[in-house]
Amino acid sequence: MRISKGALLVVIAVLIPFVVEFRTALSWFGIELSVLESLVLGGAAILAVVLWAVWPPNGNAEAELSGSR
């Protein structure tokens, strides 16, 4: 992992205010998201962060996995 599990949890928690405020900020540009769209966007952002965190830093997942066996 690129960051510790504790740090990953903190990043996800800190992401939430950004997702909530992002909806408000987008409205300034005439883009109004529904609650469901905001939830999907937030879920996607969290998924992206989790994938980034668990992906090996060199990007070679198979080598990393086989090496760890």
Add this chain to the structure above:
Amino acid sequence: MEVTRMSSTASRTYLDQFPAEAKVIKAAFWSSFMALAIGGLLGLVQALHRTDVLRFIDSADYYTVLTAHGILLAITFTIFFLVGIFTWAVTTSLDRGVVDIRFTWAWYIMMVVGTILVGVSILGGVVDAIPMYADVLFTFYAPLQAHPAFYVGLVLFVVGSWLAGADWFRTWWAWRKENPDERIPLPTFMALTTTLFWYLCTLGVALSILVFLLPWSLGIVDSVNPLLTRTLFWYFGHAVVYFWLMPAYMMWYIMLPKLSGGKLFSDPLARVVFVLFLLLSTPVGIHHQYLDPGIAEGYKFIAMTNTMFLLLPSLLTAFTVVASMEHGARQRGGTGYLGWLKALPWRDPVFTGMALAGLMFAAAGFSGMINAGMNINYLVHNSWWVVGHFHLTVGTAVALTFMAAAYWFIPQVTGKELWSRQLALGQVLVWFVGMTFMSNAMHRAGLFGMPRRTAEPQYQGFNFDPAVGTVGEINAQVALGAVLLTVALAMFLLNMVLTSFNDDSDSLPANTYAGTLSGPEDSPAVLDNLKLWTAIAVVLVIVGYTLPLASIVESGGLFGPDIGGFQLAIETDPALVLESVREVMP
């Protein structure tokens, strides 16, 4: 010059070093937690009632619940925790016990008796068997009137806190005799400067209670001047915000750097910050009264200017604490412009809770600047925005720091290991997320004019116009946040209770606090001249308040133009309600 400061008995816990003081601190912490439990639960009741999600109280009783929520959390929870932390700070940093532990127990018991009187008075609003009432909200100024027991309880509580301050000063004076050439250790310096502005600001509320509100409640005087009691309350009411915040600041200055693995960036900067709070905390209260008629705009402008100066110590703190955390992270192998953040101990609930509380406080600073600006304050005054703001300050910067600190302090004063670090980490994260939802929605609701302090915010024949989303979404977000906060509160209390039943542990960390990269020897000795700073603080108060108070007394009289007062919970006269309705709908 690098200086490491820690107790000479560094391998032992606080309980080992000061067993008698540890008992008082433990009692103060548990008093604080009980207030947090009751007050927090009442917060959920309010949030669900206001948002119309779940209603099981009468709307008229909302004010009893609101008063209990405000008093128990903003006064009782915070100040009991504060006296515990400051007693720890003074004894640990001076490496000596209090002068007389019986005196320490005396002020603690006085505060408990005061709390019970206040609590029972408020409870009288919903329990018919208790012949008391105190639906006066946290601000308790006229024309709302409470039972005399409420005011007596407040006086006992505040006098108890004054005696606690005297206890810390006595302990310092005793230490100074033994160490005449030493600088005041930083934690003691922080406790003493905070105590000094507490003495200064509580004089206003003491005057308000003893001269006006208590005699009025007892029937000794017939009326009071509401604007005068409001002004005297806010003379105290803004400084009390810093009274809550200073123990949190202390934790950020002397615990966060240590938990990060490093040292405090600058002891002198920390001293400057606390001196600035001593000087500026009190003469700014009129910024809570921008919409009060009867106070000239010029005085309000002066208060606004003073308030803006208060940003300086907060920004200095942000710089010093973040620099200290970066130093700690780099000591742990962190590199890069932002990469060092990854090296911080995010699995430690004490660190993470305090760091997230500090982050939330930054957001609170921005909304606070809007509150402080005279013109833009008119937009948000008395709206839900303000409630969102202070749930970021006292509800997160203070409360989350205190809860995170408790995960370190309770083991120190009980000798028992924390029951679950994982639960504790989850708790601080759930609190952060819950407050994000709740305070964000409150701020947004305030922007479209939704009022605070009402059980029925949705008027008939009128629709609010949110900039984004709907009122229903705002309410749902508040209710979701309140539920998450209550879950976090339950997680915290469960951990504290189970920790108390844990076995004694020999593997607890020693009772230490952060060393400094730049120590007190790098700062001018004048910073420790408490008499000088107190004298300047008094002068600033005289400059800020003499003319407004004189003007209020001159125009409204010392005891007011025959203001009889209101007792909200006693009865509701339908004729009065009809009369009010006719006034707005002829």
